[in-house]
Amino acid sequence: MRKLISIAAFAATTFAAAAFTAPLSAEDIAITGGRAFTNGGSGEVENATILVSGGKITSVTSGGAVPDGYRVIDASGKWVTAGFMASDTTLGLSEVSLSGGIVDSSAPKEKNMIGVSVTPAYNPASTFIANTRIEGVTRAMTRMTNSGDMWLGLGAVVKMTDSDAVAREKAFLVIDLDEGSATEVGGSRAVLWHKLNEKFQAAKDKMDKAADNGDDKKDAKRPSAEDVTMKAVLSGDIPVYAIVNRKADIEQLIAFQNRFGIRVILSGAGEAWMVADMLAAAGIPVVLDPSANLPSNFDLLARTSAAAGRLHAAGVKVAFIPPGTQNARLVVQNAGIAVSMGMPWDAAMDALTTNPAEIFGVSDSYGRLAAGMDADVVVWDGDPLEVMSSPDAVLIAGDDIPLVSRQTKLRDRYQDLDRSPGFDR
Amino acid sequence: MNKRKVFAPHTRGRTESWLKTAATTVAAVALLAACTPGDGEQGEYVEIDRDPFPSSYTPLPSGATLITGATILDGMGGMIEGGSILMEGGKVVAVGTDVSAPDGATVIDAAGRWVTPGIIDVHSHLGVYPSPGVQAHSDGNEVGDPVTADAWAEHALWPQDPGFIRAAAGGITSLQLLPGSANLVGGRSVTIKNVPGRVAQDMKFPGAPYGMKMACGENPKRVYGGGNNSPEYRPSTRMGNVAGYRQAWADAQDYQRRWDKYERDYKAGKDVLPPSRDLNLDTLAGVLRGDIRVHMHCYRADDMGQMLDVMKEFNYQIASFQHAVESYKIADKLAEDNVCSAMWADWYGFKMEAYDGIRENIPFVHKAGACAIVHSDSSSGIQRLNQEAAKALADGRKAGVDISKADAWTWLSLNPARSLGVADKTGSLEPGKDADVVLWSGDPFSVYSKADLTFVDGAVIFDRANPDNNPVMDFELGQPGEGDVK
Numbered sequence: 030m031r032k033l034i035s036i037a038a039f040a041a042t043t044f045a046a047a048a049f050t051a052p053l054s055a056e057d058i059a060i061t062g063g064r065a066f067t068n069g070g071s072g073e074v075e076n077a078t079i080l081v082s083g084g085k086i087t088s089v090t091s092g093g094a095v096p097d098g099y100r101v102i103d104a105s106g107k108w109v110t111a112g113f114m115a116s117d118t119t120l121g122l123s124e125v126s127l128s129g130g131i132v133d134s135s136a137p138k139e140k141n142m143i144g145v146s147v148t149p150a151y152n153p154a155s156t157f158i159a160n161t162r163i164e165g166v167t168r169a170m171t172r173m174t175n176s177g178d179m180w181l182g183l184g185a186v187v188k189m190t191d192s193d194a195v196a197r198e199k200a201f202l203v204i205d206l207d208e209g210s211a212t213e214v215g216g217s218r219a220v221l222w223h224k225l226n227e228k229f230q231a232a233k234d235k236m237d238k239a240a241d242n243g244d245d246k247k248d249a250k251r252p253s254a255e256d257v258t259m260k261a262v263l264s265g266d267i268p269v270y271a272i273v274n275r276k277a278d279i280e281q282l283i284a285f286q287n288r289f290g291i292r293v294i295l296s297g298a299g300e301a302w303m304v305a306d307m308l309a310a311a312g313i314p315v316v317l318d319p320s321a322n323l324p325s326n327f328d329l330l331a332r333t334s335a336a337a338g339r340l341h342a343a344g345v346k347v348a349f350i351p352p353g354t355q356n357a358r359l360v361v362q363n364a365g366i367a368v369s370m371g372m373p374w375d376a377a378m379d380a381l382t383t384n385p386a387e388i389f390g391v392s393d394s395y396g397r398l399a400a401g402m403d404a405d406v407v408v409w410d411g412d413p414l415e416v417m418s419s420p421d422a423v424l425i426a427g428d429d430i431p432l433v434s435r436q437t438k439l440r441d442r443y444q445d446l447d448r449s450p451g452f453d454r
Numbered sequence: 455m456n457k458r459k460v461f462a463p464h465t466r467g468r469t470e471s472w473l474k475t476a477a478t479t480v481a482a483v484a485l486l487a488a489c490t491p492g493d494g495e496q497g498e499y500v501e502i503d504r505d506p507f508p509s510s511y512t513p514l515p516s517g518a519t520l521i522t523g524a525t526i527l528d529g530m531g532g533m534i535e536g537g538s539i540l541m542e543g544g545k546v547v548a549v550g551t552d553v554s555a556p557d558g559a560t561v562i563d564a565a566g567r568w569v570t571p572g573i574i575d576v577h578s579h580l581g582v583y584p585s586p587g588v589q590a591h592s593d594g595n596e597v598g599d600p601v602t603a604d605a606w607a608e609h610a611l612w613p614q615d616p617g618f619i620r621a622a623a624g625g626i627t628s629l630q631l632l633p634g635s636a637n638l639v640g641g642r643s644v645t646i647k648n649v650p651g652r653v654a655q656d657m658k659f660p661g662a663p664y665g666m667k668m669a670c671g672e673n674p675k676r677v678y679g680g681g682n683n684s685p686e687y688r689p690s691t692r693m694g695n696v697a698g699y700r701q702a703w704a705d706a707q708d709y710q711r712r713w714d715k716y717e718r719d720y721k722a723g724k725d726v727l728p729p730s731r732d733l734n735l736d737t738l739a740g741v742l743r744g745d746i747r748v749h750m751h752c753y754r755a756d757d758m759g760q761m762l763d764v765m766k767e768f769n770y771q772i773a774s775f776q777h778a779v780e781s782y783k784i785a786d787k788l789a790e791d792n793v794c795s796a797m798w799a800d801w802y803g804f805k806m807e808a809y810d811g812i813r814e815n816i817p818f819v820h821k822a823g824a825c826a827i828v829h830s831d832s833s834s835g836i837q838r839l840n841q842e843a844a845k846a847l848a849d850g851r852k853a854g855v856d857i858s859k860a861d862a863w864t865w866l867s868l869n870p871a872r873s874l875g876v877a878d879k880t881g882s883l884e885p886g887k888d889a890d891v892v893l894w895s896g897d898p899f900s901v902y903s904k905a906d907l908t909f910v911d912g913a914v915i916f917d918r919a920n921p922d923n924n925p926v927m928d929f930e931l932g933q934p935g936e937g938d939v940k
Binding site: 125126127128129156157160276300303320321322323324325326327329330331332333334335352353355356359362365366368369370414415416417418419436437439440443444446450 | 585586587588616617620672676782783784785786800801802803804805806809810811812813814818822833834837838841844845847848849852853854899900901902903904929930933934935938939940
């Protein structure tokens with residue numbers, strides 16, 4: 030991978046600290062002169078002029094003129110991409126996860142959370158959001174991770190802005206079908222799969238019965254959130270996000286999808302590469318952490334960092350899980366790791382942009398640098414997947430985000446050690 | 455308050471009889487003073503065997519190997535373009551631009567590739583919290599008492615942890631295996647060479663001093679304060695933590711005085727019995743004697759500040775603060791007191807004491823002239839410590855700290871070796887040192903570079919081009935994924 034020389038990286042880190050709490054909105058901005066990748070890792074445009082107005086990208090051209098009134102961000106010698114997306118986090122749902130107060134992504138005693146949406150719990154002021162977005166990750170899938178059974182409710186896609194942050198709520202239904210879930214649900218996978226199938230069969234029967242009754246409204250009462258959710262899943266409006274790792278369980282999942290004719294996203298997916306062809310044939314995308322390669326339990330014996338490349342080669346659409354929510358930004362390093370283990374660079378870039386946009390149902394507004402898309406644009410000082418690269422500018426839905434966070438403020442405070450740094454504001 | 459209960463493990467009923475047995479079977483060695491003045495017969499002089507589980511490590515067979523045409527980071531801040539390194543007899547023989555191969559040497563053309571000292575991870579739980587991480591393998595925290603200096607990581611070390619091989623693929627040649635951080639004093643660590651063995655002793659780094667794990671802050675007070683793991687309900691605060699360390703040191707001082715007095719009396723010709731053996735205090739006293747190095751899990755600057763004073767009060771040296779997320783706030787004090795900081799590049803925020811982590815921690819500690827180390831505490835992170843150093847280096851440069859790649863490599867090998875007390879044997883590419891060497895496919899500060907060859911004592915322990923030659927742990931035999939590229 031060719032590396033470009035960083036020119037203005039240092040200057041950019043001290044930029045616009047005063048504007049931390051007041052990002053500019055709907056400004057007309059032109060990003061000029063960069064090497065842009067407009068469609069994931071492809072669609073390369075040299076000397077790109079990207080025009081942003083009203084929060085949207087209005088045009089992407091090579092060498093295009095900048096209209097009057099546009100503020101120019103000079104990206105000469107730099108790389109320009111769509112903002113990246115972390116595909117499995119609890120961003121905005123948790124701050125300090127251990128002994129630090131409430132963790133809204135976890136409801137360990139609650140059961141049957143089929144209709145529960147995370148959106149009301151989402152907090153765009155979480156410090157992790159600023160820490161993440163200044164590293165070029167502008168979107169995230171966020172969801173609950175823990176309940177008293179297999180049902181983890183309805184997750185969302187968020188953009189990492191200070192307001193108007195939920196890009197798509199109730200975007201998918203999360204079901205944990207892994208070892209830990211089976212332990213909660215009857216203590217056996219036999220019980221887990223039985224209950225899953227029973228739940229779906231009952232919901233399908235209910236839908237069929239309602240359809241048979243046609244326009245008979247005598248009996249019409251407000252449907253429960255669970256009914257609405259199950260109907261959305263069974264009619265294909267939203268997918269199931271299924272957490273499964275073991276090969277045998279993934280085969281069960283494929284059969285489950287076929288049985289009910291639903292859309293499924295496979296997450297975790299430790300041994301998914303072993304059935305890559307079946308997943309490709311079933312049209313099931315895979316969301317995984319490419320850095321994970323240890324047999325951490327008996328569901329993960331065949332796990333390897335080569336999985337992302339193997340799944341991609343088989344025609345499976347792949348997106349990446351970061352190593353933890355506070356480090357959601359490291360989803361970019363994870364993409365680099367996938368490349369080092371055999372995934373083509375452009376495919377790894379797709380897995381950070383266009384793939385999650387399609388998988389989570391936001392591709393009409395996010396994922397590419399193209400007219401009409403939300404202006405999530407990042408200017409990088411080098412190959413974005415390199416661990417020594419970082420953004421010089423980050424736009425989210427047209428807002429030029431100051432590269433400032435609680436972490437950068439601590440950094441600046443302790444640049445020089447003195448007796449009482451707290452006075453240095 | 456019953457301090458004795460808290461700090462003296464020999465009072466615990468379950469282990470008492472075993473400890474008594476151990477005390478009576480202490481190796482009796484070194485009959486001193488053949489002629490003693492005056493008063494008749496003396497019993498056998500009892501001296502505690504300081505090395506009852508000796509290393510049985512032997513280097514794997516190796517021939518002479520010459521790597522030529524590489525970019526070499528010598529681990530001491532030097533960089534050689536078009537450099538060569540000759541390894542023979544398990545040692546580094548020569549490093550430079552004009553090195554010739556002896557007859558029969560394997561010559562590797564490394565044009566475009568990089569050579570570095572092997573990475574040393576000072577914080578790993580491989581073997582004691584191995585994969586698979588099932589309950590049966592949870593061997594890292596002896597939580598029954600806040601001070602368990604009598605627990606030794608090597609006694610739980612499962613040599614079949616697949617994590618060792620993954621770490622070798624990441625260029626790890628030596629590592630310190632530690633007990634967990636539940637306790638105030640978790641027990642002894644062990645430093646190993648990353649070479650598969652049948653028993654733990656086959657992996658032990660010959661001549662490496664022992665370490666002892668301690669922990670500040672949230673973990674001990676959480677583990678014991680609820681009463682679940684100790685009927686004492688203490689420590690439940692940071693006050694209780696510090697009281698616990700200090701009482702443990704005071705007990706160790708007392709114990710050492712009793713042994714010193716026994717030695718004096720015996721040498722004076724008296725017929726004296728040795729003090730009762732206490733395995734907990736054996737290790738703590740070993741620290742006070744300077745034989746055992748303290749590696750202390752400590753996140754917050756103020757926690758570290760307290761420990762620097764405890765260290766002075768009881769006259770021992772803390773070799774390193776581990777995790778040290780806030781070292782950047784007191785890097786000058788750490789430099790002054792000669793304490794290393796073993797740090798992540800960017801892990802933070804998962805608990806309150808990790809909330810103030812910044813990405814420039816490592817370069818800021820380096821800038822202050824203190825000893826900076828990149829560590830993992832993770833079976834995943836240990837596979838890519840070169841990338842962790844790269845991130846820290848980049849973040850430091852962006853914050854105006856000008857550090858070369860050659861200097862940054864000291865975070866990965868020489869500084870760790872110093873903190874473990876093995877810098878005379880490994881950690882840099884100097885003639886006479888162990889040939890613990892990595893040949894990288896390219897610049898190791900790139901995410902795309904990987905270890906092509908990892909050498910320990912001159913022998914290849916990982917060869918990316920020949921996966922069939924790489925070790926497969928017993929656990930993975932006959933399982934899905936056996937021998938796969940990982």
